[in-house]
Amino acid sequence: MTPxxxxxxxxxxxxxxxxxxxxxxxxxxxxxxxxxxSPSDAVPDTEESREQIVAGLAALKAPExxxxxxxxxxxxxxxxxxTPAARLxxxxxxxARTIADVTFVIATLxxxxxxxxxxxxxxxxxxxxxxxxxxxxxLDRFYSAWVVRRKRGEQxxxxxxxxxxxxxxxxxxxxxxxxxxxxxxxxxxxxxxxxVGETATAGLDKEALVAALxxxxxxxxxxxxxxxxPAFSGxxxxxxxxxxxxxxxxxxxxxxxxxxKVPVEIxxxxxxxxxxxxxxxxxNGGTFPxxxxxxxxxxxxPELLKPLEQRLLDMKLAINRDVAVLIEENTAWGTGxxxxxxxxxxxx
Numbered sequence: 001m002t003p004x005x006x007x008x009x010x011x012x013x014x015x016x017x018x019x020x021x022x023x024x025x026x027x028x029x030x031x032x033x034x035x036x037x038s039p040s041d042a043v044p045d046t047e048e049s050r051e052q053i054v055a056g057l058a059a060l061k062a063p064e065x066x067x068x069x070x071x072x073x074x075x076x077x078x079x080x081x082x083t084p085a086a087r088l089x090x091x092x093x094x095x096a097r098t099i100a101d102v103t104f105v106i107a108t109l110x111x112x113x114x115x116x117x118x119x120x121x122x123x124x125x126x127x128x129x130x131x132x133x134x135x136x137x138x139l140d141r142f143y144s145a146w147v148v149r150r151k152r153g154e155q156x157x158x159x160x161x162x163x164x165x166x167x168x169x170x171x172x173x174x175x176x177x178x179x180x181x182x183x184x185x186x187x188x189x190x191x192x193x194x195x196v197g198e199t200a201t202a203g204l205d206k207e208a209l210v211a212a213l214x215x216x217x218x219x220x221x222x223x224x225x226x227x228x229x230p231a232f233s234g235x236x237x238x239x240x241x242x243x244x245x246x247x248x249x250x251x252x253x254x255x256x257x258x259x260x261k262v263p264v265e266i267x268x269x270x271x272x273x274x275x276x277x278x279x280x281x282x283x284n285g286g287t288f289p290x291x292x293x294x295x296x297x298x299x300x301x302p303e304l305l306k307p308l309e310q311r312l313l314d315m316k317l318a319i320n321r322d323v324a325v326l327i328e329e330n331t332a333w334g335t336g337x338x339x340x341x342x343x344x345x346x347x348x
Contacts, residue, residue: 111197
């Protein structure tokens with residue numbers, strides 16, 4: 001059933017259309033067909049017709065806050081939210097809410113299928129399970145988005161598969177105590193960790209991160225989006241681009257983007273380049289609909305290398321004379337380290 005305020009927005013928008021504006025009239029007809037269908041309507045209720053309406057509303061020019069802009073945004077919000085994927089998420093969420101309180105966390109992990117980091121990934125999985133176990137959760141089930149097809153003995157990373165662009169998932173659950181169940185309506189706590197692959201040279205899978213952000217947001221729009229990552233400094237720029245792509249899908253939902261911000265909390269467990277924080281925090285401001293905060297559980301490169309420099313000086317050793325420092329050149333971390341003015345003593 002169509003929400004009454006959506007019908008009111010359609011009526012208000014239709015009243016603003018000029019009688020000779022054929023494009024606007026056609027859009028109004030499509031809106032009526034979707035919102036108040038009748039047996040004589042020729043336009044079917046299909047995904048294609050929904051996309052045509054979204055495109056028409058997005059292309060409709062109107063001054064910010066005008067009599068056309070306000071109902072246009074409400075209609076965009078509605079038609080953007082009734083996609084098949086969104087309906088599936090809504091149905092699943094409503095069913096899950098009868099038994100569990102679900103929290104989403106997004107984690108970027110080494111993509112073993114596109115690199116040689118299977119050992120690192122295994123360690124990350126163990127850490128995830130150990131952290132969940134310390135909090136009283138156990139691994140219920142998982143889904144891996146990476147499919148490796150190699151011949152026996154072959155070491156070459158596999159080519160891109162059809163399931164790239166989608167996150168994997170770990171589901172951790174915990175049965176609440178009797179006292180907790182007496183206070184809460186759900187007997188189970190569930191944490192879904194959405195897994196996004198990344199490599200040191202190619203960065204992270206932006207499509208998978210955007211898909212994970214959308215799922216977490218559509219499930220619970222009032223909750224902050226939590227990201228554990230990136231694992232590599234080279235993924236900071238792709239993460240920034242993925243956040244920008246995700247933000248574009250929020251513009252239609254927010255009437256005052258300057259006043260309302262969706263919180264995004266990013267904590268990296270490994271990336272040490274000093275440019276990561278300004279790169280991601282630099283998204284904030286103006287009408288950008290996200291409020292990004294970046295923090296780290298590790299020290300930056302200058303903080304790590306300064307004690308090394310002092311130790312070498314105490315030993316009366318000089319870089320490039322007595323000690324050679326090897327820096328990788330095929331990753332953003334290595335390039336960033338060479339360009340960091342606070343670390344210039346390494347390469348001078």
